[in-house]
Structure formats: structure tokens, C-alpha cells
Amino acid sequence: MKKTFVLDTNVLLHDPQAIFAFEDNEVIIPAIVLEEIDSKKRLADELGRNARTVSRLLDGMRRQGHLHEGIPLQNGGLLKVELNHRSFMRVQEMFGDMSNDNRILAVALNYQLEQADAAANADKPEIVLVSKDVLVRIKADVLSLKAQDYLSDQIAPASDAYTGYVTLFVHPAVIDEFYTFRFLNVDQLQIKAKPRPNEFVILRDEMGTNKSALLKISADGARLEPLYLSNDPVWGITARNAQQRMALELLLSDDIPLVTLSGKAGTGKTLLALAAGLMKVEDEHKYKKLLIARPVVPMGKDIGYLPGEKEEKLRPWMQPIYDNLEFLFDTKKSGDIEKILMGMGSIQVEALTYIRGRSIPGQFIIIDEAQNLTRHEVKTIVSRVGEGSKIVLMGDPEQIDHPYLDSVSNGLSHIIERFKLEGISGHVTLEKGERSKLAQLAADLL
Template identity: 75%
Template sequence: MRKIYVLDTNVLLQDPNSIFAFEDNEVVIPAIVLEEIDSKKRNADEIGRNARQISRMLDNLRTRGRIHDGIKLDNGGKLKVELNHRSFMKLQEVFGEITSDNRILAVALNYHLEEQEQTDPRPVIIVSKDTLVRIKADVLGLPAEDYLTDRIVNASDMFMGYLTLRVHPSVIDEFYTYRFLSVPALNLGYPLHPHEFVILRDEMGTSKSALLKVNAEGKKLEPLYLSNEPIWGIAARNAQQRMALELLLSDDIPLVTLTGKAGTGKTLLTLAAGLMKVEDDRKYKKLLIARPVVPMGKDIGYLPGEKDEKLRPWMQPIYDNLEFLFDTKKPGDIDKVLAGLGSIQVEALTYIRGRSIPGQFIIIDEAQNLSKHEVKTIVSRVGEGSKIVLLGDPDQIDHPYLDASSNGLTYVVEKFKEQQISGHITLERGERSHLAQLAADLL
């Protein structure tokens, strides 16, 4: 049976192509949604870009007929901008205030009541990224769904970058004897990804174990190339951190993604590796560190001063880690150090569009706040001889239209996990402090 889907504004602002995602069903856009999209189209961010894109798409679809009468889509569905089912009378009994959300709900409710009078009524479903809108719909007896088409992977199925195998002790002995293992010989029943790590543990319960890495072709398990020597005073404190350093310091892996809770060492390890590659090994000519300007909580508004002064509060977490690595004693010393080196650049992602960045070690912090489009723009800036590292915690997202399963960082992890030029690790154990680890786990 065909259905009627009433779309909330946030669905279109999240994915302008969502109007084509409902197969041969009828898609209804309430008139208030067009007004909300119009109010966003001048924004200079991803939301503004999507507002302009959906505006252009609707304008192109006008050539097929009058949108408020309904037009056929290529997938067999129908698109309609609703002007008539706007009466607030039925909804006012439950929700008195005429807000934008309630006006969208009123359209869905009026459609539902109208369909119930038909011989073969069609289900009317409201689609929204807003949890409270879905709850209100449930109160009204309307089916409501989240928009999941843009979801990259379920949170429980996210690629970790490593796995633990319990094997017979003879397998571990074989590895230490020959310094490699054949992946097919393990008879896992599933493939291993390039640069994925494997922890072998004795199935008999002894302490015998081994840490290996899948080669670029995905056919062999090999020992880690790097020892666990400190890098700029930083040494790996657990197995996942050692895996991360292996990826960060490997010159044949130009794309690395690191995810993990606060305090797991993502930023500090990456900065230490970047400083070693730029300052010690001279592999790259510059260390470029950037992060999206997305506030946590209420935005404090415009900041005074020149560009560097405006960016300083946003970039302060980076400077905190650099102060630790350079062991500066007084406030302001880190600025003198960076000015003297000249090879470390800290900036906002706002200025990266249109650039080509060759021969640099690029660190993108807080990448979970990037959309799929934004992360594509950033990774496609990487020039010849550069390495880019994306860091973030998919469970700490400040962007209003992203979640753990639909953000740009998760998108890159899943799309590149089978590529020979990339590697990923999920850091799980906090090393900042016992308090920070408890906060990440309990709060």
C-alpha cells in the first residue's frame, strides 16, 4: 500500500535529496517548511548550502507541473507542497501554541483525518529528525519516523580498526617463528581490512599473545613496524594507542582516522607524531592543524580582534596540547615557540575551501562535527605528499543535524576501511586521568 510522508524541515536541511528517498509514495512538504528553508538560505554554513540546494531542486521540479497540485518523480513517487491542510483547529485541543513544529503536525493530522474517511485509507507518516516532533506525533496518534536514509552504519556495527582473536598457542608460536601469518590460513570466514590490527590471545587461557597488523593487500598478518619508543616525550600507554602511532607514523598511509572518548589521547598522540614527521624527520614541510568552529552550548557571538585573536578561543584545546609537548612554563611562551618554528599553522576550517595542500601533515580535530559534504571538501584538498588525520568522538556532536551514525567522520571511516591508503583505530581506554575516564563512562 502506498503511503503519505510529511517531511519536517530538518530532514530537507540534513539531506536535500531526501525527497527522492521514499520510493513510489507521496511526499508532502508543508508550506511552513518552505518558509523555514527560506530563513536558512543565507547562512554561510552547511545548513545554508543545503537550503539553497533544496530551493534549486524544487525550482527545477516546477517545470514538470504545479508543485502544490503534485508532480510525478522519476522513482514513481509524487511530490507535493501542501497549502490546504493547514487548519489548526484539531491540533489546538492538544497543543495550543501555533509554532512551526505544530503547524507541520497540523498538516499531517489533517491528512490523516481526511484519509480515514476514504474506503482504502493510506497511512500518513511524519518524518522528522526532531525527537520531540516524533513524540508529539505519537501523542496525536500519528506514525512518526526518524530519517535514516543518510545513516552510514549502525552505532553497534562501526568499524573499530582492530579485533581480538583467540587461537591455539601454536598459531602464536608460528607467528613469532616466521614473523608473519597468512590471513586465509586462519579460516576466519570473513575478510580482514588493509591495515587492520589483530590481537592474538591464547585460547588455553595463558598470557601468551601477539599484536599484528594486516598488510596493505589484506593477505598477511605482519608485526608492527615501529617500536614503542617515546615520541616527543609521548609513549603509547595501551595497545590501541600503539596501533594509532603505527598508523600515524607510517608514510604509506596518507589517510588516518582516530575515534574515541574524551581523554583517550587522540589529539596528543597525533600532534606528537606530526611534530616528529615535520620537525625531526622533515618528511613534511608544515604541520597544519584545524578544527570546525562549532560551539558547545550557546554561541558567545562575535569575538574582538584580528583573525588569530578571534580564532584563539576555538583553537585553545590545540594550544593546550602544544604547551604540554613543548613543556612551556609561562602563558604566551607557546606563541613565541610557534613563531620561531614557522612550520606549525593553526587555523579554522572556514578558510580551507578552494585550497590545495601538498607536502603537509594535516590534522583535523573534532571531525565528528563535519557533515559528509564538508568532510569530502576537506579530504579532497589534500595535495601530493600530504598526510591527513581526522580525529573525533562520534558520541560528542554539537552540530544540530548530525548524530553518531550520520556525521562526516563516521562516513570517512566506513567508506575508506577497505582502501590500502587508509587506516583507522578506535581508542577506548582513557589516559587523561582516572576522573576523566569515569566521566566519559558514567556521564
């Protein structure tokens, strides 16, 4: 059955191509949405760019006819700008506010009331309000309107998310064969899902003994090979569990230019990435510079309201990075880490605001808190990576500060899912907290 989708402003500001994501159904843009988009078009951040993109798309469609009458879409659907607010009085009676959200609700409600007045035997399309605002969807439910989140940018549910490793229980002879020949063919093991390049495999004895092995699937997905790196300290940091060992393997592998790490607070993501980056830049001289960045949430937010020069403004946002650097350099006094970084010259701590538009060759790039990035922002950042660079994106998909992102629609989860079959990338989900027993309990219980 055909459907009519009424779009909230935040859907178009989140994904300007959303008008093409509803197949052969009717897509309605309330007139007030155009006003809200117009108010955002001068912004210099992601919202402003998306607002301008939507404006250009609608202007191009306007040449095909009148938007208020409906413009056919290439996928068989119909796009229409709706001016009708006749149901607004009913919405105002319930919520008592002439807000833009309520005007959007009124448009959807009017469509639904028109369908109810139509003949009973008519083929009536279902009316669905699409919004990334939770409270708008709740209001819609109060009005008996069907509402949903924008689903086209969501990946697999968190329960099915790719972790970067699997645990297999095998006959002990299989483990012995691996230690004898130092490799196994993927066909020898019964892996339910299709083996992914650079995915890790933990072999355990199905007989219940302590015999085990940690392997990695080759980039071509055909063989299981031993980890090439020993468990020696990396800038004084030693892996404390299997997942941290996997993470260091990916971080120190020169043939894997894209690494993603996810996990709760305290699992060691930032510390491991910084230690690996320092080894590659300072000890092995594989890269010219170590670039560390994290979003000033929301990304693109002007930090001019903070006092001082650029470095002083960035310091509150970058403090978690400095905390880890102070641990790695074992500094004793406040301010020592700034002197060390200034003297070295090869370590740069930046806000993502200043990375946009750059080309970054020959650098080890660490992007922290990547779960607060949208799909487009992650694409923009990764597309900045130049020849000979390695980029590490990390974060906790369950700890998101962005108002319209969640664990299945954020940029980090998106890039993990899209690159899991590519031989140039690797991913690990770290699960065990190593910061302290208290931190682990807090992450699990609170």
C-alpha cells in the same frame, strides 16, 4: 504498502537530496517548509548552501508541472508541495502555538485524517512524518502520528561500528609461527568478518597463557604482518596501551593518507596525532606544514562577535589544541607556545571555517572534533586534500554538539564506515582513558 512521507525543514537542510531517498513513495513538502528554506538561502554556511541547493532542485522540477499537483520522481515516487493546514486548529488546541513546526504537524495530521475518512477497503498509504528534531517527533506521537528520524544517512548501529581491530584466540603454535616467519596468511585464521585493509589483529593464546601478538592486515588484505614501528617515544610520547600503539602505527605510516581515530575523552587522540604530526614535519620533513583545525561549533558560525584579531577570536575554540602543544613543547610560562609557533612557522592552527575552498598539498592535516561535522562537510574537507598530504580526522561520536547529528549520522562515523575497505585508510577506536584515573572514571560513569 505505499507510504506518504511528510518532510520537516531540517531534513532538507541536512540533505538536499532527501526528496529522492524514499523509493517509490509519495513525498510531501509542506508550504511552510519553503518559507523556512527561503529564510536560510542567504547564509554563507552549510545551511545556506543546502537551502540554495533545495531551491534549485525544486525550481528544476517545477518545469515538469505544478508542484502542488505532484511531480513524478525518477525512482517511481511522487513529490508534492502541500498548502493544506485545515487540521491546524486541532494542533493549536494541544500545543497553543502557531509555530512553523506545528504547521508541519498539521499537514501530516490532515493527511492522516483524510485517510481515516476514506473507504475502509481502500488501499490507504501510511502517513509518516520525517524530522531530525526530537521534539517534533515527540509532538507527532502525542497526535498519534507516526514519526521517524531521517535514516538514509545513518550507518550501522554503534554496537556494530567498525573499531579497526579484532581479537582472536588461537593455538599457541600459530603465535609461534608468526614470530618465526614474521607473517601469517589471512586464510590461516578464522576471522568471522571479511578482513579489512590495515585492520589490526590481536592474537591471544587459547590455552590461557600470556602469549600474544599484535599484527596488521596488509593493504591488499591477504597477509598479517608485524607492526613496522617500534614502541619508541614519539616527541616524548609513548603508547600506553595496544590501541594507542595501533594509532601511532597508522599516524606514522606514509602509505596511509587517511587516518580516523575515535574514542572517549582522555584516550589520547589529539596528543598522539600532534606528536606524530610534529615528528613528520619537524624531524623527518616529510610534510611542509602541520595544519591543525577544529570546527567552531556549529561549523561556519561567524566568530566576529568575539573581541580582537582573528587569532584572539580563535583562541577560546582552539584552547584544547594549545593545551596539548604546551604539553609536547614542555612550556613553562603562559604565552610561550605562541612564541614557539610563530618562530617555527610550520605549524598552523585554524578554524575549519577558513579551510573551505582551499587546496592543501604536502601537509599533515589534523581535524579535531570531527564528530560535529555532517557527511557533506567531511566530504568538502577531505576533498581539499592535495597531493602528498595526510589527513587525520578524530573525535568522540558519543559527544556531539550539533543539534541534528547523532552517533550514527555524523561525518566522522560516516567516513569510518565508507573507507573501512580502502587500502589507503586506517582506523582505530581508542577505549582506555590515559589522562588520569579520575578522567577515566568520569568517562565511564557519568
